[in-house]
Amino acid sequence: MSAAKPDLVALRDLKVAFDGVQVLHGIDLNVAKGEALGLVGESGCGKSVTWLAALGLLPGKAAVTGSVRVDGRELCGARRAALEEVRGGRIAMIFQDPSSSLNPVLRIGRQIVEALYIHRGLRGDAARVEALRLMDMVGIPDAARRFDLYPHEFSGGQCQRLMIAMALAGQPDLLIADEPTTALDATIQAQILDLLNTLRAETGMALVFISHDLGAVSQVCERVCVMYAGRIVEEGSVAQLFSEPRHPYTRGLFDAIPRIDGPRDRLIPIPGTVPNPKHLPAGCSFSPRCPRAVDACGSDYPHLEPQGDGRRLACTRPVPVVTRGDAERRIPEGLMS
Amino acid sequence: MIRFVFVRLMRAVITILAVVTFAFVVLRMSGDPAQVMLGPDVPQDAVDAFRKTWGLDQPIWIQYLAYIKSIFTGDFGVSMRDKASALRLVLERVPATLQLTLPALILKLMIGIPAGVYAALHRQSFADRGVITLAIIGFTVPSFVMGLVLVLIFSVLLGVLPSGGQDTWMHGILPTITMSIGGIGILARFSRSAMIEVLGQPYIRTASAKGLKWRDVIWSHALPNAAVPIVTIVGFMVGSLIAGAVVVESIFSWPGIGRLLIVSVSNRDLAVVQCILLIIAAAMVMSNLVVDLLYGWLDPRLRSHAGH
Numbered sequence: 001m002s003a004a005k006p007d008l009v010a011l012r013d014l015k016v017a018f019d020g021v022q023v024l025h026g027i028d029l030n031v032a033k034g035e036a037l038g039l040v041g042e043s044g045c046g047k048s049v050t051w052l053a054a055l056g057l058l059p060g061k062a063a064v065t066g067s068v069r070v071d072g073r074e075l076c077g078a079r080r081a082a083l084e085e086v087r088g089g090r091i092a093m094i095f096q097d098p099s100s101s102l103n104p105v106l107r108i109g110r111q112i113v114e115a116l117y118i119h120r121g122l123r124g125d126a127a128r129v130e131a132l133r134l135m136d137m138v139g140i141p142d143a144a145r146r147f148d149l150y151p152h153e154f155s156g157g158q159c160q161r162l163m164i165a166m167a168l169a170g171q172p173d174l175l176i177a178d179e180p181t182t183a184l185d186a187t188i189q190a191q192i193l194d195l196l197n198t199l200r201a202e203t204g205m206a207l208v209f210i211s212h213d214l215g216a217v218s219q220v221c222e223r224v225c226v227m228y229a230g231r232i233v234e235e236g237s238v239a240q241l242f243s244e245p246r247h248p249y250t251r252g253l254f255d256a257i258p259r260i261d262g263p264r265d266r267l268i269p270i271p272g273t274v275p276n277p278k279h280l281p282a283g284c285s286f287s288p289r290c291p292r293a294v295d296a297c298g299s300d301y302p303h304l305e306p307q308g309d310g311r312r313l314a315c316t317r318p319v320p321v322v323t324r325g326d327a328e329r330r331i332p333e334g335l336m337s
Numbered sequence: 338m339i340r341f342v343f344v345r346l347m348r349a350v351i352t353i354l355a356v357v358t359f360a361f362v363v364l365r366m367s368g369d370p371a372q373v374m375l376g377p378d379v380p381q382d383a384v385d386a387f388r389k390t391w392g393l394d395q396p397i398w399i400q401y402l403a404y405i406k407s408i409f410t411g412d413f414g415v416s417m418r419d420k421a422s423a424l425r426l427v428l429e430r431v432p433a434t435l436q437l438t439l440p441a442l443i444l445k446l447m448i449g450i451p452a453g454v455y456a457a458l459h460r461q462s463f464a465d466r467g468v469i470t471l472a473i474i475g476f477t478v479p480s481f482v483m484g485l486v487l488v489l490i491f492s493v494l495l496g497v498l499p500s501g502g503q504d505t506w507m508h509g510i511l512p513t514i515t516m517s518i519g520g521i522g523i524l525a526r527f528s529r530s531a532m533i534e535v536l537g538q539p540y541i542r543t544a545s546a547k548g549l550k551w552r553d554v555i556w557s558h559a560l561p562n563a564a565v566p567i568v569t570i571v572g573f574m575v576g577s578l579i580a581g582a583v584v585v586e587s588i589f590s591w592p593g594i595g596r597l598l599i600v601s602v603s604n605r606d607l608a609v610v611q612c613i614l615l616i617i618a619a620a621m622v623m624s625n626l627v628v629d630l631l632y633g634w635l636d637p638r639l640r641s642h643a644g645h
Contacts, residue, residue: 057545060460080551088548095539103540105561105636114557115547150637163543170548 008033008173008206009054009091014066014076016046016053016230023277024049025230026066028304031174036200036207038221038238040214040253042274046230047210051176055091056083089119092167096179098159102151109147112166119170134165138195157188164195174206181216193219214257218242226250229275229285232304236311246311246318248290284316292317345629349622356618357408360611361401369393370605374417391417391607404611413615414608418601423608427594427616433503434581434593440513442574445520450567452521453528457536458555468525475522484515484588501590512589516582520574527570531563538562564635572628576621 009031016024024046031037039047052058054068054075068075070090075083087093095101103111112131116122122130128147135143138161140154151159160180167175177196181189197220200207209220217224217238224241226234226249234247245251255268272289275281281288287297297316304314371387388394392403407414413424456468478486491511492500499508535541536559544558545551579594586595594613601609633640 052542055546057542084548084550086548087546093546095543097539101539101543103544103558103562104638106558114549118548152638166543166547 006033007031008071010067010069011050011054012067012069014050014053014068015064016049016058017063019061021278022280023230024053027232029225029232029235031206031208033173034200034204034206035223036209036221038217038224039208039210039227040212040217040224041227042212044274044277045227047227048178049230050227051093051178051208051210055087055093055176056080057087057093088115088167088170088172090172091174091176092170092172093176093178094160094163094167094180097183098163098180099151099156099183101163102159104151107148107150108154108162112162112169115166115169131165131169134168135162137168137199138162138165139191140165155188157184157191160184160188160192161195164192164199168199168203171203172205174208175200176208176210178210179212180209181213182211189216196220214242214253226253229280230277231285231314232312233286233314234311235304235313236309240309240311244321246307246313246321247286247315248292248317248319249286251319252289252291284314292319342630345626349626352622353615353618354405357405357611357615358401360614361404362397364605364607364610365397365400368605370417370607373603373605408615413612416601416606416609418604418606418609423612426609427597427612430592430594430597431579433591434579434586434595436503436509437512437516437585437591437593438578438581440509441517441520442578444513444517445524445574446571448517449521449524450528453525453530454532454555454560454563456525456529457532460533465529468529472522472525472529476519476526477522478518479584480515480519480582481584481588483518484511484585487511487515488588501588503591508589508591512582512585512591515588516585524567524570524574528563528567531566532559535559535562561635565632568628568631568635572624572631575627576624577617579620580617 007030011027011029014024014027014029015022027046027050029050039050041047049058053062053064056064056075056078058064064076066076070086073082075086102108109128109131112134113122113127116127116130120130132143132147135147140146140158140161146154151162154162163180164175175196180196181192184192193216196207196209199205200220207220209217211217221238224236224238225232226241226247228249234241234245234250241250242254245254249270252268252270256270258267259265270289275285275288281298283296283298283300284290284293284302287293290297294317300316302314302316304312307313370391371384371393375383375387385394392400395403404414413422413427415421416423416426419426452468452472456465459465488500488511491498498511499505500511502508540562541554541559544554549558581593581595583595583598585591586593587599590596598610598613600606601613
């Protein structure tokens with residue numbers, strides 16, 4: 001946890017249920033000013049829901065409880081007007097599929113200007129000039145000529161750049177990037193990650209990077225939260241988690257990605273799938289898939305506890321800490337079977 | 338764009354020609370005008386003379402070619418009954434029909450679309466269920482039943498509105514309402530589903546995430562997208578303005594095109610029936626053309642597909 005920087009956003013015991021089915025089981029999470037936090041986990045583990053819930057963007061049938069504080073102001077259950085002020089202004093969000101996230105029937109310039117008007121009161125020529133500056137900043141070539149084009153006249157990567165420009169229009173303190181590169185080609189992905197890094201360095205805004213791509217997370221984030229079935233199971237610095245994952249799930253995520261450097265090892269997939277939120281197993285949700293599970297894992301849910309090295313971990317039987325040098329590529333006994 | 342319009346115009350002409358041909362053949366196969374016009378007990382030579390006068394003694398394809406030729410010269414034939422120009426007879430009835438169908442269209446738009454949008458914005462609420470229920474009743478109850486029920490209530494029981502005729506503006510109220518109810522139901526349902534579909538789209542979430550007020554999200558982001566499917570239905574309704582309502586005009590003895598059509602069909606007044614069908618087909622095809630052009634205006638993606 002970054003103790004030095006003050007917290008910008010604090011989530012406490014954030015829970016979400018859809019039609020009575022609990023999908024988020026109490027998320028505790030802080031985002032400090034200017035930091036870059038990664039949120040990883042398989043699809044459906046609640047990464048996006050966490051932030052959509054925080055900003056009140058879930059559909060009406062979602063029941064959200066807990067606390068979401070932005071600079072100490074409570075958002076959970078706040079009036080619509082309070083939420084609208086925070087959205088786009090303090091916290092902006094970009095999404096997975098940039099092409100369908102832009103309104104197809106409105107000109108791109110207008111969509112950016114709209115955000116400039118809401119949050120900075122700019123209109124007319126001033127708004128246009130600023131919008132062009134933003135388009136330029138996110139790397140849209142020939143912005144002046146393309147100001148009046150529609151979203152379908154841009155490529156997927158450019159649409160994501162435009163989404164980022166729109167997000168920057170409100171000069172947010174925090175940008176939530178919800179799988180911003182998942183729908184894009186690998187080369188474009190790298191460009192967008194670069195852009196996010198550059199913009200963060202220039203503006204000093206904080207970033208929450210939601211992804212299932214650990215490589216992408218390591219490129220932009222300083223701290224990582226690993227989520228599983230609606231809970232945070234491990235949290236620590238990128239270096240900690242990458243060199244020494246303690247939660248068997250985190251470990252499994254790393255073992256399931258191919259490595260270009262180092263020896264050619266067999267990939268070790270995590271057996272099974274993410275449980276259906278309607279029928280979560282008792283105890284630790286990961287226990288049925290866990291190579292290290294013991295009987296106790298099926299009955300008691302381990303809470304997310306701070307560890308000696310600064311990380312937080314929710315596991316009764318974590319991967320043991322191994323001496324350096326050996327840590328590079330261990331395969332614990334349990335995973336061999 | 339010019340090519341697009343040209344292709345559509347060509348298609349329109351072919352459609353109209355198909356309707357006209359179909360009407361021509363079916364009308365001649367479905368009964369002999371001479372028998373209907375002159376009655377059953379007329380001597381054979383009178384029947385033959387009638388047939389000769391109207392060219393019915395010719396082979397059907399010669400009649401057809403002559404008919405098509407006259408259409409292209411602007412001659413829509415003469416009524417066998419009134420001996421007057423069929424086109425004039427039909428055009429005379431247009432104002433009466435529009436007196437019903439235009440106000441009915443306005444009611445459909447002003448009630449149907451807002452009701453559907455409201456229901457979509459308040460999904461699963463009491464109002465939503467109410468709108469759906471009324472909409473289903475509106476478009477499933479046939480207009481002849483709806484018309485008779487309204488007559489029963491407002492003319493027979495309450496005695497506040499006339500049940501037929503065209504004497505005062507009061508006479509237009511019941512037929513207009515009868516005619517609009519089905520359309521209101523259809524538009525409400527369409528607007529509701531179009532709006533629900535649009536509200537679930539990622540760009541609506543983007544607009545909210547941007548900090549737009551909910552009202553602005555609806556007005557400037559959702560409605561313009563929901564307009565495309567709604568325009569399709571409205572275009573269909575505009576196209577049928579002239580066709581009016583055969584059934585409703587008959588129930589309320591309203592002297593519009595619908596009534597003229599019924600009378601002319603039962604009299605086998607070929608030229609008049611063909612003229613009405615031609616005008617209805619032309620109106621339908623024209624409104625379809627306008628809808629296609631509107632699509633391009635409403636949705637820039639379609640505009641570039643149509644090709645500049």
